[in-house]
Amino acid sequence: MAQQQADATAQTAPPVVEQAVGEQAAVDERPARSQREIRLVMVGLVITMLLAMLDNLIVGTAMPTIVGDLGGADHLSWVVTSYTLATAAATPIWGKLGDLYGRKGTFLTSIVIFLVGSALSGLAQTMNEMIAFRALQGLGAGGLMVGVMSIMGALVSPRERGKYQGMFAAVMALATVGGPLLGGFITDHFSWHWIFYINLPLGAVALAAVTITLHLPKVRSTARIDYAGAALLTTGITSLVLITTWGGTQYAWGSKHIIGLAVLAAAALIGFCYVEQRAEEPMLPLKLFRNRDFSMVSIIGFIVGFSMFGAVAFLPQYQQIVQGASATNSGLLLMPMMFGMLVVSLVVGQTVTRTGKYRIFPIIGTTLMGGGSLLLSTLGTDTTRFTSACYMAALGAGMGFLMQITMLVAQNSVELKDMGVASSTATLFRTIGGSFGVALFGAIYTHQITATLTARLGAQAAAAGGDSNQITPTKLKGMKAPVQDAFHHAVSNGIHSVFLWGAGITVIAIVASLFLRGAPLRGAGQPAESSLESAAI
Structure with a gap:
């Protein structure tokens, strides 16, 4: 009881002092800020979010040109x-x-670090340099999204955060649609080097805006950095990403390379859990997962990443090959999904701000996302573009109920001193979910493509048809009618299997959403509940 009273006093007291790690007497509170101050900071945060979202989407469009200039196509995947x-x-x-x-x-x-990596990537003269500089760029990119979300968590109470997070959903939608188009335009009319240089003026504006407008209390730490935990976690995550990147493509799933990486990932993560339980200041406090809401939204975030990246990766294949759409407009083909996500996210954000309640939204979102995936699994060779657009809008609406809510609930489940860890964990689960989604869906898609082509054309004829991943509408027009028909059915069957599996996996997210407690969102001046006391199971 005494601790709860102290927490309440800390939240309502005028002075602003962020908790010094390792000291019990420090105050942990979120300062009151004017709407003007928050909006000024938002300029830098939104631009930074745009940098983080645009980069891979722009680079992907320019990769064929980059490989042509630098050579080393066998190292393409490593970029x-x-x-x-x-x-x-x-x-x-x-x-x-x-x-x-x-x-x-x-x-x-x-x-x-991100901007230095961008500049060096634009100056790269060989594929090895490009790979190294992209790694440096990625090192900085890891802090962009986490920084945006954790700073938002430090500035705005969970109750008020919904109306601002709608802007981030808009940036995500804009980047997903505009990234490939912008990358193609820059590559065609300027040079591929500028897809990296364009980050520099945007980054400079973000740096200036954040430096001038953001004022947070200084933090002094008496704790030691958890080097062992960082090393083990990095090893485990790296192994998992390599498994999802190489499995079924560069190496067979049952190969010694993939099995070895799986063993290494398991050993590193088990070791990480052991170390974190004994570290003075753990890299990722496992106690956070004792909070039921935090654990459930981590699972939901993983499934959201799983479904979203899978949809973005494979829907354009269907639209271009089966429905004959132009590859140049591939980004616009996802507009119904992104528009549905954007509109719903904005409405949900405003509703959460007004009511302070959110529990129903994850339930609706996961159900709608599963329903949208199930509808998309019915796409066939004769499905109209309007029908497929409606199905994509349903999937996007489901994501709109979840995209910002998962981060909001994760941050609301922890104390202010753990805001960065909560934000990075939510981001990490979504990222790993996306990697697993693309890998699993890719394996399912490829298997169905091969099986359908073999069934319709025979083993030799299917092999002569070439790599299905490189079939374009233009190439299909030069093939005989039976071959075109076989490819149309193959892609349709692949899409059917991908989204049917996606709908089944979404059931896990639906169950997780039902277990959310729906703890009240803290408003300005309200005390933060202890992450252990508020939701211990």
């Missing part, structure tokens, strides 16, 4: 993998460093 690995491994570390040493300083540092 993406090096960035993804560095981002995933750095994400939880940036979150913890922000909690230990101050969010503003670590956030600015991550932006600078």
Whole structure:
């Protein structure tokens, strides 16, 4: 009882002092800020979010040109993998460093590292240089999204956060649709080097805006950095990302390389759990998962990443090959899904701000996401574009109920001193979910493509048809009618299996959403509940 009274006093007291790690007497509170101050900070945060979201989407469009200039097509996958690995491994570390040493300083540092990596990537002369510089860029990128979300958590109470997080959903939708188009435009009319250089002026504006407008209390730490935990977590995450990147493509799922990585990942993560239970200031406090809401939204976030990245990766295949859409407009093909996600996210954010209640939204979102996946599994060779657009809008609406709510609930479940860790953990689960989704769906999709082509054309004829992943509408037009028909059915069957599996996996998220307690969102001036006392199971 005494501790609860102390917490309440700390939340309502005028002075603003962030808790010094390792000291019990420090105050842990969120300062009151004017709407104008928050909006000014939002400028830098939104631009930074745009940088983080746009990068991979722009680069993906330019990769054929980059490989043509630099050579080394056999190392193409590593340009993406090096960035993804560095981002995933750095994400939880940036979150913890922000909690230990101050969010503003670590956030600015991550932006600078990202911009240095961008400039060097634009100057790369060989594929090896490109891979190395992309890894450096990814190291900084790991702190961008975490920094944005944790700073938002430090500035705005959970109750008020919904109306601001709608802007981030808009940025995500804009980046997903505009990224591929912008990458193609820059590559065609300027040079692929500029897809990296364009980050520099945007990053400079973000740096200036955050430096000038963001004022957070300084943090002094007496705790030691958990180097062992960081090393083990990085090893485990790296192994998992490599498994999802290489499995079924570069190496067979049952190969010694994939099995070895799985053993290494399991050993590293088990060792990580052991170390974290004994660390003075753990890199990722396992006690957070004793909070039922935090654990459930981590599972939901994983499934959201799983479904979203799977949809983005495979829906354009169907639209281009089966429905004959132009590859140039592939980004626009996802507009119904992104529009549904954006509109719902904005409405949900405003509703949460007005009512302070959110529990029903994850339930609706996971159910709608599963229903949208089930509808998309019915796509066939004769499905109209309007029908498929409606199905995509349903899936996007389901994601709109979840995209910001998962981060909001994760942050509401912890104390302010753990805001960075909570933000990085939520981001990490979504990232790993996306990696697993693309890998699993890719294996299912490829299997169905091969099986259908073999059934319709025979083994030799199917092999002569070429790599289905490189079939374009233009190439299909030059093939005979039976071959075109076989490819149309093959892609349709692949999409059917991908989204049917997606609907089944979404059931896990539906169950997790039902177990959410729906703890009240803290408003300005309200005390933060202890992460253990508020939701211990």
